[in-house]
Amino acid sequence: MSGWAETALWIVTPYLTLLIFALGLVWRFRYDRFGWTTRSSQLYEHQLLRIASPVFHFGLLFVIVGHVVGLLIPEHWTRAMGITESMYHMSALVVGAIAGTCTLAGIALLIYRRRTTGPVFMATTANDKAMYVVLTAAILAGLLTTLLTSAFGEHDYRHTVSPWFRGIFVFQPDAAAITAAPWPYRLHTAIGMLLLAIFPFTRLVHAFAAPLTYPFRPYIVYRSRSATGGPPLTRRAPRGW
Amino acid sequence: MRVMPQVAMVMNLDKCIGCHTCSVTCKQTWTNRPGVEYVWFNNVETRPGQGYPRRYEDQRRWRGGWELDAKGRLRPKAGGRLRRMLGIFASPLMPSIQDYYEPWTYDYETLTTAPLSEHSPVAAPRSLLTGEPTQVRWGANWDDSLGGDPSPDPVLAEVSDQVRLSFEQAFMFFLPRICEHCLNPSCVASCPSGALYKRSEDGIVLVDQDRCRGWRMCVTGCPYKKIYFNHKTGKAEKCTFCFPRVEVGLPTVCSETCVGRLRYLGVLLYDADRVAAAAAAPREHDLYRAQLSLFLDPSDPEVAAAAREAGIPESWLEAARRSPVRDLIVRWRLALPLHPEYRTMPMVWYIPPLSPVVDAVAGSGHDGEHGGNLFGAIEALRIPVSYLAGLFTAGDPEPVRLALRRLAALRSHMRAVNLGEEPDPSIAAECGLTAGDIEAMYRLLALARYDERYVIPTTYEARGPVEEAGCSLDYDGGPGMGSGAFGEASGRPVPVSIESFHGLRRRQTSETIGPDPLNWDGKGAG
Numbered sequence: 001m002s003g004w005a006e007t008a009l010w011i012v013t014p015y016l017t018l019l020i021f022a023l024g025l026v027w028r029f030r031y032d033r034f035g036w037t038t039r040s041s042q043l044y045e046h047q048l049l050r051i052a053s054p055v056f057h058f059g060l061l062f063v064i065v066g067h068v069v070g071l072l073i074p075e076h077w078t079r080a081m082g083i084t085e086s087m088y089h090m091s092a093l094v095v096g097a098i099a100g101t102c103t104l105a106g107i108a109l110l111i112y113r114r115r116t117t118g119p120v121f122m123a124t125t126a127n128d129k130a131m132y133v134v135l136t137a138a139i140l141a142g143l144l145t146t147l148l149t150s151a152f153g154e155h156d157y158r159h160t161v162s163p164w165f166r167g168i169f170v171f172q173p174d175a176a177a178i179t180a181a182p183w184p185y186r187l188h189t190a191i192g193m194l195l196l197a198i199f200p201f202t203r204l205v206h207a208f209a210a211p212l213t214y215p216f217r218p219y220i221v222y223r224s225r226s227a228t229g230g231p232p233l234t235r236r237a238p239r240g241w
Numbered sequence: 242m243r244v245m246p247q248v249a250m251v252m253n254l255d256k257c258i259g260c261h262t263c264s265v266t267c268k269q270t271w272t273n274r275p276g277v278e279y280v281w282f283n284n285v286e287t288r289p290g291q292g293y294p295r296r297y298e299d300q301r302r303w304r305g306g307w308e309l310d311a312k313g314r315l316r317p318k319a320g321g322r323l324r325r326m327l328g329i330f331a332s333p334l335m336p337s338i339q340d341y342y343e344p345w346t347y348d349y350e351t352l353t354t355a356p357l358s359e360h361s362p363v364a365a366p367r368s369l370l371t372g373e374p375t376q377v378r379w380g381a382n383w384d385d386s387l388g389g390d391p392s393p394d395p396v397l398a399e400v401s402d403q404v405r406l407s408f409e410q411a412f413m414f415f416l417p418r419i420c421e422h423c424l425n426p427s428c429v430a431s432c433p434s435g436a437l438y439k440r441s442e443d444g445i446v447l448v449d450q451d452r453c454r455g456w457r458m459c460v461t462g463c464p465y466k467k468i469y470f471n472h473k474t475g476k477a478e479k480c481t482f483c484f485p486r487v488e489v490g491l492p493t494v495c496s497e498t499c500v501g502r503l504r505y506l507g508v509l510l511y512d513a514d515r516v517a518a519a520a521a522a523p524r525e526h527d528l529y530r531a532q533l534s535l536f537l538d539p540s541d542p543e544v545a546a547a548a549r550e551a552g553i554p555e556s557w558l559e560a561a562r563r564s565p566v567r568d569l570i571v572r573w574r575l576a577l578p579l580h581p582e583y584r585t586m587p588m589v590w591y592i593p594p595l596s597p598v599v600d601a602v603a604g605s606g607h608d609g610e611h612g613g614n615l616f617g618a619i620e621a622l623r624i625p626v627s628y629l630a631g632l633f634t635a636g637d638p639e640p641v642r643l644a645l646r647r648l649a650a651l652r653s654h655m656r657a658v659n660l661g662e663e664p665d666p667s668i669a670a671e672c673g674l675t676a677g678d679i680e681a682m683y684r685l686l687a688l689a690r691y692d693e694r695y696v697i698p699t700t701y702e703a704r705g706p707v708e709e710a711g712c713s714l715d716y717d718g719g720p721g722m723g724s725g726a727f728g729e730a731s732g733r734p735v736p737v738s739i740e741s742f743h744g745l746r747r748r749q750t751s752e753t754i755g756p757d758p759l760n761w762d763g764k765g766a767g
Binding site: 033034036037039041042043044045046049050051053054056058118119122123206209211213214215219220221223224225 | 315317323325329332335338370430433437440441442449450451453455456470473475516700
């Protein structure tokens with residue numbers, strides 16, 4: 001890959017992605033608060049969903065935790081905690097492989113369900129289908145990197161992908177670091193950026209509806225109909241031109 | 242004491258003829274849209290019967306409402322906050338569409354396009370979910386007026402086997418149901434997004450559509466299964482108590498159109514501070530009385546002062562004093578709550594039907610309006626009383642008996658009056674009433690006019706002319722803009738009235754004949 005292409009892919013694209021991600025979420029929230037949901041199809045079909053959805057989502061949560069640990073925590077930190085290289089990679093591999101496989105099995109089952117259950121398929125938009133392609137590709141490429149690590153055990157992404165990733169946030173993205181990684185890692189990273197870029201415009205936004213405050217609020221919610229007598233209603237009169 | 246007002250409803254079941262006018266007018270008003278084809282904010286059930294959705298009262302299965310934990314504290318029956326959060330990726334306790342029914346329409350187009358043939362063309366049923374030909378297997382009132390299939394009725398299952406057979410022969414009545422707008426709503430408690438709320442002005446429980454994220458926990462949480470999932474928008478929808486009408490002092494559509502004029506609307510004041518304690522009464526039999534104890538007397542100066550302090554307008558206090566609902570619930574104890582054992586403190590109450598008892602007495606060759614006969618029958622007919630108790634008092638027969646005895650006294654007393662005889666004062670006295678009470682009851686139950694049945698204060702605040710929030714056509718693309726960029730349900734929602742107005746226009750002026758000549762076709766507007 002030539003120099004300018006590398007610069008474009010590993011230095012310009014990350015910032016574009018983050019920009020689209022952040023502004024997209026803000027725009028979607030302002031434009032489409034009503035559509036900020038995943039449009040559950042449970043009413044149509046619940047038997048497969050009951051298994052597939054938790055398997056996928058819990059798998060995904062572990063995958064996300066794994067990414068946070070692997071990308072954000074530098075190697076010398078874990079070493080300082082007394083975790084040896086082999087211990088780290090062994091546990092990352094086991095947890096990653098289990099979580100990744102669960103995620104893949106979950107999404108496979110979900111896509112199968114979506115395709116074969118008539119009403120569910122009818123409720124699937126073109127947007128949904130495109131999102132499924134990117135999401136599945138990201139998961140497959142991710143699992144491929146895990147497999148390669150286990151097969152060869154020689155590449156340490158904590159010397160290539162992770163420094164580049166951390167560099168993004170201190171405005172010193174190190175393109176040379178990531179280009180040193182084998183192609184599955186680069187492929188997975190590229191698809192990951194694509195996934196983040198389409199995120200605000202798909203049903204994936206429901207991740208940002210996670211009701212984290214629910215455990216801390218009283219059970220019964222009272223609200224006043226008048227704007228003065230209580231917390232404001234979310235829908236305000238639209239602003240004129 | 243924290244005084245809160247609640248607009249409550251009472252239905253007199255003796256008068257319900259099961260005509261479903263309330264259901265149909267409600268549907269035409271609120272749920273004639275795609276995504277809610279299967280939804281009936283108001284439905285009329287035949288009891289005994291399965292109900293809608295099927296066997297919704299079986300809380301061992303659906304786990305709606307509240308329960309007491311080991312320490313006697315209230316907890317949603319489906320689990321507390323953390324447990325619900327862990328189960329957020331699937332909602333296994335939610336009924337599926339088959340538990341309601343698969344909505345359908347008919348292929349009407351065949352009727353007009355079929356070629357000339359020997360046999361008349363038939364409009365075959367089509368599923369509104371898939372558009373495919375379907376077999377109609379169940380509906381919202383499939384067991385209408387059957388009342389003879391006791392096995393699926395969860396309330397009847399509690400009555401012993403021995404009495405079931407005679408029960409089926411003796412007893413059938415209609416139970417119209419809407420959202421209970423509970424004082425302790427378990428749907429609100431179940432909503433992870435905080436989109437469901439109880440309005441502090443009138444106690445109406447509503448869903449904030451912009452805040453609802455479609456987690457579906459409320460559907461599980463509501464033991465009456467009166468929250469529905471719109472499968473097109475992915476949002477919860479529920480009976481609104483016709484709040485735009487109630488706000489301007491009009492009765493709900495179901496009340497307005499009720500043929501039997503059996504619904505009453507009025508204001509009750511209650512003490513919001515004591516709701517949780519009342520709902521946590523250790524014995525289920527005590528829940529009815531615990532709820533009664535929450536209601537405050539608006540004529541009490543102390544209550545009135547506290548109400549004024551809480552910002553309740555004078556017009557609402559006046560309405561609370563004239564409330565027909567308060568008379569039926571508190572003064573005469575004629576009306577009873579539906580399933581108080583769910584601990585949600587429901588606020589749509591029912592006057593239990595005396596007619597089955599009268600019919601049983603008359604059917605056995607006795608005088609069905611004779612006070613003594615009726616009193617005796619109420620004691621003797623253990624089955625209807627225990628079934629009604631299973632519905633209205635968590636199984637305690639005494640409040641049901643009292644209500645039925647008072648209704649019997651009313652019949653007997655008024656017959657004497659109508660026949661020009663001297664009413665026997667002991668009949669009224671025997672159930673703790675005076676002749677004056679009975680005549681007031683008679684006036685409210687038999688004669689009451691519109692403004693006596695519906696005493697609803699408006700929520701207008703006297704602040705000059707009402708300001709329009711903006712022209713309702715002013716949004717991206719204008720009317721009929723179709724769907725947003727993220728599929729059918731996205732973008733700003735089309736105001737319902739606009740949708741049906743333009744839908745109707747399009748249907749009226751289009752060349753092709755739509756799938757359904759009625760105004761709801763489940764496939765988008767026309």
